[in-house]
Amino acid sequence: MESTRIPVSGWGMARHTRSRSPASRCLGTSALITGMVVFMGACALGAGQGPDVSRWSVQKIRLSPFELVFRVPGGGSTAAPPRPTIPWVDLERDVRDTKRGVVVFGHTWEWDGGFLGRTFGLVSVDIGVIRNPPDYEKSIVSIENLQEMIQRDLETSLTPHNERMRSTGQLRFVVTLPDRYDQLKLHQTTWLTYRFTGSKDQIIYVTPLGPSHYLNVGFSFADNSRGHKTNWREEAQAVADQIVASLELRRVE
DSSP: OOOOOOOOSSOOOOOOOOSSOSOOOEEOGGGTTOOOOOOHHHHTTOOOOOOEEEEEEEEEEEEETEEEEEEEEEOOOSSSOOOOOOOEEEHHHHSOTTSOEEEEEEEEEEEEOGGGOSEEEEEEEEEEEEEOOTTOOSOTTSHHHHHHHHHHHHHHHHHHHHHHHHHTTOGGGOEEOOSOOEEEEETTEEEEEEEEEETOEEEEEEEESSSSEEEEEEEEEEEOOTTOOOOHHHHHHHHHHHHHHHOEEEEOO
């Protein structure tokens, strides 16, 4: 099965190595708002362990001056191993103007097709810290400004991509821009949420970390059921909803 890497709101898969900081995975400037890109060709090669909802673990990541606390289920995917978690990030040092984002957590779970010998689907969660582009001067502490900046960023990155896909007849890779943005209150923190449809099935949650940085939690769903009747997508959404409900951003400084 084919896969593609396109800029969809959240983070790209560009990598950057730094010698003096634990925050070594940086997000590409042109692909900064997307959740995990799932390589279904690789994932179809063999089944792995799905989510173990009887066993949840607490994750804590320091995002100076905050601490992000959340829960994830056990299990995972053999085709898409988890990223090493970055436990601590200094926003000013590790997320600079020229290195707009850092992925701090990434995990994938897959749904086994059983006797069919393949994976029905996957859900991935990627968490990253992103800095606004240099040409956006408003403070994104305001949720309204954060939404404005994200909408502008998405239109700038996705419109040329969609035009290329349409002009070359690759309509299945066209990404539908979010048509609505909602606000969600979690543990006294207001989050902005939106989703993608079309060639990408993604749900994104973002919240400000300061006037120039924001936290991005992205869920990507990849369907490989090929017409078979399965409720994997509903089960995956339930897992994602439980992870979201556990998100707590605490100020520690």
